[in-house]
Structure formats: structure tokens, C-alpha cells
Amino acid sequence: METLQLSQVLGFQANCLAFLSEDRCAVAAGRLVLEISLQTQQQRFIQHGSAVTCLAHSFQQRLGASGQKHTTSTKWAEVLLWDSESFDVCATFSFHKNDVEAIGFIQDGEVLVTIGSDRDRTMALWPAARAGVFRMGRKDGAPLVVCSAFKGGAVSGVTGAPGSSELPLLFATYGAQHMKFWQSARSARLSAAIDGRRGAFGCDGAPKMVLCACWVARDRAVAGGSAGEIFFFHGSRAVRKMAFQPSPIACIVPLRESLAAVHANGICTILSSGQTVEQDFSTLDCWPESRFRTPLVSGASWKHDKLLLSSRTHLVCLDLVNGTKGNRSCQVLASQPSSQLTTVAAHPAENCIYTGAMDGVVRCYDGSDLKCIEGRSLRASAGVTCLAISGISAGEDSSAWMAVGCSDATISIMSEKTRHYVLRRTLSAKKAKLTCARFSSVDMSGAHPLWLAVGTEDGCIHTFRFKEATCRACAYTGVHTGEEIVSKVATLRGHEAPIFDICFADTLPCNYLLSADLSGKQLAFDVPMARRLPTLALVREVPFCPWTAPVGWQIQGCWANREQMKVSLRERRFHEIVGRQSVAVTDDCSLEIFPFPCVEQPTVVPERFEGPGATISCLLFDAASDSLIAASDTVLFIWRFSKEQMIQRMPLRPVPAPQGVPQTPDSRKSASPAFTPPPRVRSDVKEPVAYHGNAAMNRHKTAPTAEVA
Incomplete structure (x- = not known):
């Protein structure tokens, strides 16, 4: 199998940006420094060991620098010095034991200033020139000067005075209620100490x-404050203030x-x-x-x-x-969203991606260039916590169904094309947050119904049945058409912890549902009959595709070498890579690729991919674009496979019809069986393990049948 390659990154850190040339800029995104071409939108990346916190660029030296966060697994918060043309790392500075808070070039780019976030705001000056007095590699990477930048609060930036590098050192740092001017003796060479003088803002005092x-x-500077003030400095004294x-x-x-x-x-x-x-x-x-x-x-x-x-x-x-x-x-x-991304969904027929975030906006992006299509984006009633899009049949008037779940326990079901609501309801009187949503497979012939399942934070699963498998966009033009289009069927219970994942059986008709909660408990349900199955063994031979559950015999090997109670299910997301016999698994801020099914620990170390700077909140494999999408904080990371022949997915397996026709909970006769037990499992085949708590982190040699109490 070919290796995944990071193709695109959608997102940025708002206060970390710089021009590299007239048609190129650089921003920070997670652990990456991202170069963007203003003409072609092509991207290049430089990877840090942890999340990037600041960056700067020197036009004279054609060098860039970026600092990162300090983590418990590393001793230093590194600063990378890189060539802005080739995007290769030239040097690594290891000095700060806290996050690198601010960074900047001075002396025509020959000196790099870095400031840490420790209590003293320790400032270090580094040689950064390619040649000359302050060339790279001087004193084996030791800083030229070390001192305290400001002990009264945060430092947000560094700016160097204009002029030749032969002139005496002169630069300024600024931040919380201060602007400080730094200078050296009247020579180009640095002494062991530099003088810092705090700027005087006048009788009104410094801005917040x-x-x-x-x-x-060289002797005049301008500063902007948080209340709209503009200060004009002559030397270290503000001589004028405007607002x-x-x-x-x-x-x-x-x-x-x-x-x-x-x-x-x-x-x-x-x-x-x-x-x-x-x-x-x-x-x-x-x-x-x-x-x-x-x-x-x-x-x-x-x-x-x-x-x-x-x-x-x-x-x-x-x-x-x-x-x-x-x-x-x-x-x-x-x-990008202003708050954390919580869910990602791909359109079944068009090359576009939908994202939901806690800022209450569902955004639509063009899959080719990741441009936001604001005309197809919408604002929800509260923070978006789950999002699902159904399949679609052929036809110009056909549209997919879209379900949007919010943190205020509201579910909204609408036409994806016209945005007309067919149902909007609060599912929990206690306002339990909706955690996940999933549509069943679509029967293009219309013989079998379409189902929607929505999980909540109080451990309930709400099921809905649609009158038609696909939405006819021209038919639903009203604001709210009611239960003749979609009806609430049942509330499935049995979980005590918040629902983490829901997966429908990949069969027609769709009769079975697997669910997992944050405690690791996994249950199986008969959807049309709205009842819990007594054992998971009854659905062992039923296909669930794509597999997204964090527990189950199919992914037991992915939990090998994991200490019990050490890893939370929130830190691990699973998504089967359909057609490639593999499954993508997140591990906090990284991504790993395991074979699927993975019953035992793989003999080969799985491939690991870095990039996100925070815990990955959702994971999706888009078969249409052959890409793997991960959301971390407000940033989307997209890995793509190169073009190759994929293994064809098996078609949906029909469930054989029974002799009798059972009754469904709403007194309608079902044309298909509500529950059909699979063939008896052979004694030499291991039974699945239903893990409770964090026991899913250990792989057992035996797998007893899990009975539901």
C-alpha cells in the first residue's frame, strides 16, 4: 500500500503570518509552518515537534524563523531557522524551557530575537546571518545575549529599527501595558548585556x-493599542496620541x-x-x-x-x-471556524466537504481548492456537535438529506440542496448535547426505508425513519413539512455514558445498529423493532462499513501495548479506509494506519503521520477524492493517496426474507425482516469481546460472548 502524503491544510493561526515574497506568504497551522502561493494556492510545509506559536521573516537574509510550544515529552521549546526559498531547515535553536512567545529579526536579519513565556519572559539573541559577524553556527549555537524582556506580563512582538547592520543595535518589544526599547553600545558588535528602557506613554498611561x-x-516608532489608540514615539517617549x-x-x-x-x-x-x-x-x-x-x-x-x-x-x-x-x-x-471543529462530512456525489464547529456554523468547502462556498453554508441554533449527510440517487431534482445536531439538543433535518427544513426538534428535555449522527445505506430503488440515528450525551440513541430514501429538492419547498416526510421511531437505551460512535449495518434492508459509549461499552440493536440484541455474536457476520467504532474484535490489535486506564476513547478515532484493507486511527495529535481487520498486534510498526497541534476531534475517509481528512482545533488536515487501482468494495448484501412478517413499533408492516439471526458461529471461531470501561485497551487471548445485563 502506498504511503499517505499530506496534500492540503485548511486553517491557520491568526497571529502568525508573514510575507515571504511578493506572491508567497507563510502562516502557522498546528505543528506546521505553511507556505501558500498567492497565485496557484499551492502549499509547502515545515514540521515542528509541537504546535507553532510564532513566526517571522527577514527579506534581507531570505530566512524565516518559527517557535513552538513546550511539551512534557521534550526538554526544550525549539526554534527553527529555515530558508524561505527552498523551505529547508538551516538551524535549530534549543534554549527556552517554556513556550516561545515572540520572535523577530533585527540588524537586517543578522540577529534573531526569541522570547519565552516563562515568568521572566527570558529573551535570547541568536546569530542568524548566512555570513559575517553574526553568522549561523557561531559559538556552537549558543545565544549571543540572554536577559529578561519584561516581568510584568506577556510580550506579543518584536520589531527591529531600520538601518544597516553596521549601526548600533536598536529594536523594540511590546505587549501587555508596555513597549520597551533596546539598544547596545555604539558599535555593531554585541556586548554581554544590552540596555532596555521602557517607553513613556504620557499622562494617560500605557494601553491595556x-x-x-x-x-x-530610526528614531521614530508607532504603536497601536487595544482600544484603538495610535502612539507616536520619538526615541522612547510618546509625543502624540491619536484615536x-x-x-x-x-x-x-x-x-x-x-x-x-x-x-x-x-x-x-x-x-x-x-x-x-x-x-x-x-x-x-x-x-x-x-x-x-x-x-x-x-x-x-x-x-x-x-x-x-x-x-x-x-x-x-x-x-x-x-x-x-x-x-x-x-x-x-x-x-476556518472561530471555535473548535467537531464534525466533518463529505457530499456523496459532489466534490465538496461540510464541517461543523462550536461557533454554530456549518461550512461548505470546494473539494478541489478548499475555498469556502458561503452560499451553501448555514448558521445553526447553537454550537454544531454532529453532522450527517445521506446518500443520493441519480437525477437533477435529487438531493441528499442533511442532519445537523447542536449542543442545545436540537436536531435539524433538511434538504442539502435547498436548505428547507422537514424536521426540527429538541431531543432531550435536559438539553443533553447531541454527540454523533449517522444515516443508513440508501436503497436507490426505494424499496427499503432510510434511517437516521442520533446519539446523545445522556446515553440515548434516537432513531428516525424517512418516507423516501432520497430527497426530491423540487418537492420540499416549504419551511417545515412535518412527520409525513420523516418520523421519530424510538429511543434506544442501554448506555450509561455519552454515546461516542454509531454505525449502521451495510445491508439492505438496514436492520442492525452498533453503538459505543465513552466507557467502552458496545451494544447492538435491531433498528426496525427498536430493541437491544442480547449478544454481539448475533451481528458478527453482518458487515458494518465503514468501520468507525473504537471497540470491537475488528480493531483489537490497534489497542495492543496500551496500558489500561491510560488512554481515553476521546483521543482515539477510527475510520476504515474502504477499498484498501486498512483503518486510520488517531492517537491524540497524530495519525496511524493499521491493517483491517486488525485482530492482533501488527508485526510491522504502523505508519505514523504528524501535523496537528491539538487532539484530533474527528476523522473521515472520503472515497470519492481518495483522501483522509482529520480536524484538529480549527484546522483541517488532508492526506491523499496517489492514483492506483483500489480494491473494489463488495456490494450491499440483502438479508433473506423470513416466513413471517413482524410488526414495527409504529404498527406498520415491514416488507423486510426486522431481525434475522445470522448462522450459528462455529466453536473454533473466537467470539467478540464487549469491553466495558477502558478494558478495550488490553487484548485478551480469549473472547467470551458479551451478554447484556
Whole structure:
């Protein structure tokens, strides 16, 4: 089997961005430094050992630097120095024992400044030049100077004064209620100590937070505050204060004979020759819609021509025309949710991906370039906790069903194409959060019903049956059509912990359902009869595809060498890679590929893939694009296989009809059996193990039948 390759990353860290050239920029995403081409949207990656916290770039040296978080498994929080052209790592600096909080180049890029997040905000200066006095490798990687940057709070940035590297050292750091100016003796060489002087903001005092700063001359600097203040410094003293908008300053950019200050609300204030001009970026045609955008957080500029702005949800590139003459174009480079991603679903027929997040927005992305299709995105009643999309039949008027579950226990069922609701209901009087949702297989002939199962935090599973297997978009145009389209059938009980996963049998008709909760307990249900099966052995021969349950004999080997009670089920997500006889398994922030079924521990160490900087919250294999999608925090990571012949999936297996026709709970006669026991299991075949608690982490030699109490 060919190795997965990281193909695309959708997401970014709002305060970590920089221009690398006129048509390239860099952002942080999880453990990666991500290079994005402004023309082709192609990406390249540099991988850290943990989540990236800050980055900077030097145009003069063509070098970039990025810092990372400190983890318990490592001694240092490393800083990587890399070539911005080849994207190769040039050097690694290991010094800080806490997260690297701020980073920046000074002295024409010959010196790198790094600041840690410890109590003293320890600052280290490193040689970063390719040649000369401050060349890389000097003193075997030891810092040139070490001192405390600021003991009163966080440091958010570093900015170096303009001028030749032959001039004395001069730079500034800024952050919580301070801006500090640093200088050395009147020589280009550094001494063992450098002098730092805290800036004076005047009689009104320092702002709550200095968010950005830049130099307009060697002795003049400008800083922006969290309440919209703009401070003009001469030396280390603020000689003027201006405020045009109550919104925080996202970035300050020196332009040709003018100065631009971009506020978080999208208003750009341009100061030129005593005149003030305001531009509203939100009026641009390509600017994000108001229902999805959030306040701007940070920005970067390329000379005087381009401006890169970021909020918690969007990364936007503006093409400027001499600063004061307006904007020539606006391009949205990336879009992401403002809160954690909780669920991912792929469209069954079109090349698009849906995501749900705790900010209450269901976003649709084009599968080819990952551009957000805002016209097909929607806002839910609360944070989205589960999302499911049904199959679809051929036809122009056919549409898939979409089910959106929220943290307020509300389930919304609608047409995926027209967004018209057919059902919206609160499933729990106690407002138990909905945790997962799954549709059954679709019968294109319409002979068998379509089912929807929704799991909740209180251990219940709610089942729904649809009148028609696929949605006819032209037929459902009302706001709410009621139970003639979809009806609530039953509430399945038996779990005491929150439902973690639901999986329907891959048969027609779909009679069986497997469920697992966070304690590791797994149960099987007869869906049409709405009853729990006495043992899992009755569904041993029934196919469940794709397999997503965290427990079961099919994936026992994936839990080998795991100490009991050490790993939570939340940290491990499973998804069968259909057609490749393998299963993807998450392990906190990483991804592993095991053979499937995996009854025993593999003899070969499984492949491991890094990239996410936080625990992977959901996992999906999209067979249409042959890609594996993982969501971590607000970022999507997409791995793809190269084109090769895949193993064809077996068709759905029909269940043989019984002699009698049983009654379903709503007094309708079913044309198919509600429960058909499989053939008796041979004595030489191991029975499945129903694990309770965290016992799923141990593989036993014997597998007794699990009886339901």
C-alpha cells in the first residue's frame, strides 16, 4: 500500500503570518509552518515537534524563523531557522524551557530575537546571518545575549529599527501595558548585556495591550493599542496620541509618504500630510460576508503594494494602489471556524466537504481548492456537535438529506440542496448535547426505508425513519413539512455514558445498529423493532462499513501495548479506509494506519503521520477524492493517496426474507425482516469481546460472548 502524503491544510493561526515574497506568504497551522502561493494556492510545509506559536521573516537574509510550544515529552521549546526559498531547515535553536512567545529579526536579519513565556519572559539573541559577524553556527549555537524582556506580563512582538547592520543595535518589544526599547553600545558588535528602557506613554498611561508596532525612521516608532489608540514615539517617549476608532488596532503599515492603521472592524485609517482618510474594507466585493466574519487580529505587508490581514476566521490578501487611492483587488486565501471543529462530512456525489464547529456554523468547502462556498453554508441554533449527510440517487431534482445536531439538543433535518427544513426538534428535555449522527445505506430503488440515528450525551440513541430514501429538492419547498416526510421511531437505551460512535449495518434492508459509549461499552440493536440484541455474536457476520467504532474484535490489535486506564476513547478515532484493507486511527495529535481487520498486534510498526497541534476531534475517509481528512482545533488536515487501482468494495448484501412478517413499533408492516439471526458461529471461531470501561485497551487471548445485563 502506498504511503499517505499530506496534500492540503485548511486553517491557520491568526497571529502568525508573514510575507515571504511578493506572491508567497507563510502562516502557522498546528505543528506546521505553511507556505501558500498567492497565485496557484499551492502549499509547502515545515514540521515542528509541537504546535507553532510564532513566526517571522527577514527579506534581507531570505530566512524565516518559527517557535513552538513546550511539551512534557521534550526538554526544550525549539526554534527553527529555515530558508524561505527552498523551505529547508538551516538551524535549530534549543534554549527556552517554556513556550516561545515572540520572535523577530533585527540588524537586517543578522540577529534573531526569541522570547519565552516563562515568568521572566527570558529573551535570547541568536546569530542568524548566512555570513559575517553574526553568522549561523557561531559559538556552537549558543545565544549571543540572554536577559529578561519584561516581568510584568506577556510580550506579543518584536520589531527591529531600520538601518544597516553596521549601526548600533536598536529594536523594540511590546505587549501587555508596555513597549520597551533596546539598544547596545555604539558599535555593531554585541556586548554581554544590552540596555532596555521602557517607553513613556504620557499622562494617560500605557494601553491595556500594545498589539502592533513599527518603525517609520530610526528614531521614530508607532504603536497601536487595544482600544484603538495610535502612539507616536520619538526615541522612547510618546509625543502624540491619536484615536479614530474604538476598535483595536490590528496592524500598522508604513506606506509611501503616509501611514495606514487597520482596525479590527475593517476600517483602515490613512494618515498623510496632516490629512486623515478612512476606507472600509468590508465594502469590497470579495470581503467575507458579515454573518461569517470576525474582527481582524493581525496583519503583515509586502513593501507598499500588498497587505495580508487575518481574523480568527479568514485570511485575506489586499492589493493596494499607492495606499491612498483605494484597493485594486481582494482575495480570501483561507477560511476556518472561530471555535473548535467537531464534525466533518463529505457530499456523496459532489466534490465538496461540510464541517461543523462550536461557533454554530456549518461550512461548505470546494473539494478541489478548499475555498469556502458561503452560499451553501448555514448558521445553526447553537454550537454544531454532529453532522450527517445521506446518500443520493441519480437525477437533477435529487438531493441528499442533511442532519445537523447542536449542543442545545436540537436536531435539524433538511434538504442539502435547498436548505428547507422537514424536521426540527429538541431531543432531550435536559438539553443533553447531541454527540454523533449517522444515516443508513440508501436503497436507490426505494424499496427499503432510510434511517437516521442520533446519539446523545445522556446515553440515548434516537432513531428516525424517512418516507423516501432520497430527497426530491423540487418537492420540499416549504419551511417545515412535518412527520409525513420523516418520523421519530424510538429511543434506544442501554448506555450509561455519552454515546461516542454509531454505525449502521451495510445491508439492505438496514436492520442492525452498533453503538459505543465513552466507557467502552458496545451494544447492538435491531433498528426496525427498536430493541437491544442480547449478544454481539448475533451481528458478527453482518458487515458494518465503514468501520468507525473504537471497540470491537475488528480493531483489537490497534489497542495492543496500551496500558489500561491510560488512554481515553476521546483521543482515539477510527475510520476504515474502504477499498484498501486498512483503518486510520488517531492517537491524540497524530495519525496511524493499521491493517483491517486488525485482530492482533501488527508485526510491522504502523505508519505514523504528524501535523496537528491539538487532539484530533474527528476523522473521515472520503472515497470519492481518495483522501483522509482529520480536524484538529480549527484546522483541517488532508492526506491523499496517489492514483492506483483500489480494491473494489463488495456490494450491499440483502438479508433473506423470513416466513413471517413482524410488526414495527409504529404498527406498520415491514416488507423486510426486522431481525434475522445470522448462522450459528462455529466453536473454533473466537467470539467478540464487549469491553466495558477502558478494558478495550488490553487484548485478551480469549473472547467470551458479551451478554447484556
